[in-house]
Amino acid sequence: MSLRPVKHSLTLRGHRTSVTLEPEFWDAFRAIAAESGLPINTLAARIDEARGTEMGLASAMRLHVLRHYRRAAEKGRD
Secondary structure, eight states, X not given: OOOSOEEEEEEETTEEEEEXXXXXXXXXXXXXXXXXXXXXXXXXXXXXXXXXXXXXXXXXXXXXXXXXXXXXXXXXXX
């Protein structure tokens, strides 16, 4: 798999934006959205709303993916 980040366009609350993530993060992000029953634009908009002004959207999305899988790993240990 390519290590180069890939740019995708998203629509957040009616506005187009581009986000650049590594392919593995895009795959994981899509899987999380599907698991949640959400379109990726909706999940990205929720993350965007919660991120504040100190962090970029791409970083917030990466952290969302990381936290999701950390929680899943912790549940698996219980």
